Amino acid sequence: MVADSTVAGFLQTARENEVEALTQHSNYLKFLERVDQEFRKLMVAGTDDNVVARIMVLAAHAYYLSAIRIVLSGQSAAAFTNLRATMECALYGLIMQEEEGADAVWLNRNIDREACRKTFTAANGIRLLKRDPNLRDLAQLVYDASIDFGAHPKPIAVIKNLEINDVGQAYSVSLTSLHAVDSFSVERALIACLETGLACVLIFSQVFPQHQDSREIHSSASALLAEFHASLEEDGFSWPQ
Numbered sequence: 001m002v003a004d005s006t007v008a009g010f011l012q013t014a015r016e017n018e019v020e021a022l023t024q025h026s027n028y029l030k031f032l033e034r035v036d037q038e039f040r041k042l043m044v045a046g047t048d049d050n051v052v053a054r055i056m057v058l059a060a061h062a063y064y065l066s067a068i069r070i071v072l073s074g075q076s077a078a079a080f081t082n083l084r085a086t087m088e089c090a091l092y093g094l095i096m097q098e099e100e101g102a103d104a105v106w107l108n109r110n111i112d113r114e115a116c117r118k119t120f121t122a123a124n125g126i127r128l129l130k131r132d133p134n135l136r137d138l139a140q141l142v143y144d145a146s147i148d149f150g151a152h153p154k155p156i157a158v159i160k161n162l163e164i165n166d167v168g169q170a171y172s173v174s175l176t177s178l179h180a181v182d183s184f185s186v187e188r189a190l191i192a193c194l195e196t197g198l199a200c201v202l203i204f205s206q207v208f209p210q211h212q213d214s215r216e217i218h219s220s221a222s223a224l225l226a227e228f229h230a231s232l233e234e235d236g237f238s239w240p241q
Contacts, residue, residue, distance in 0.1 A: 010178070015073070021074075025186075031194050036061075038224070039200075044213065048210065049208065050096050052103040052106065053208075056092055057089075063086040067079045067082035067083045068190075070082060071189040072181075075177060077149060077157050077161060078150060080145070080157070081150060081151045083193065087122065088122060091122055091203065093204060094128050094206065095125050095128065096207075106120060125203075126143070138195070141195075146196065161175050161176045205217045
């Protein structure tokens with residue numbers, strides 16, 4: 001999709017995409033709304049909570065919402081940066097819950113950056129999901145996808161968005177930053193938003209396992225993920241080879 005070569009033109013095209021996408025992808029948005037509801041259930045704190053870990057719920061939810069808006073604008077690759085942050089919030093919350101003193105390490109990052117870097121990694125968080133192999137695999141899958149498809153300048157994120165044309169004595173090279181609303185790139189990113197959001201909800205349900213609501217949230221989020229995958233199959237969705 002080509003916007004005129006000004007910032008204002010780019011923003012105008014992005015806004016138009018958002019409006020069109022609300023209708024074009026209404027089915028995905030219904031599922032994304034339900035994921036949002038699961039997130040909001042996690043925002044009720046208990047008296048025995050790790051407060052900083054509970055704050056990570058708010059941060060993850062904010063990144064989740066921003067990723068959806070970016071996707072709807074057509075900036076599908078850029079959205080994966082926010083999806084990575086969404087996942088890291090959940091994994092950091094899990095580390096804070098499982099490792100004594102980790103929240104203090106995070107709060108004092110400006111004092112000891114090296115300790116914070118060593119403690120708070122995606123790998124450390126995913127390792128703590130060993131009691132739930134299915135969730136561990138899902139977390140690894142969506143985190144790796146976020147890196148590959150846009151959170152880092154990896155080949156898939158860059159080369160797949162290039163367009164090279166022979167213009168006679170030279171070649172013109174451009175990179176698509178705003179995809180058409182009906183493109184596979186946008187659809188893939190919307191699927192990633194939903195799967196990443198639910199992975200985070202499931203992780204947070206383990207961060208606060210002592211709460212009755214957490215068990216119910218785990219059950220409803222698991223059921224929603226299964227329902228979504230079933231709907232993709234019913235609609236004949238398939239990943240390009």
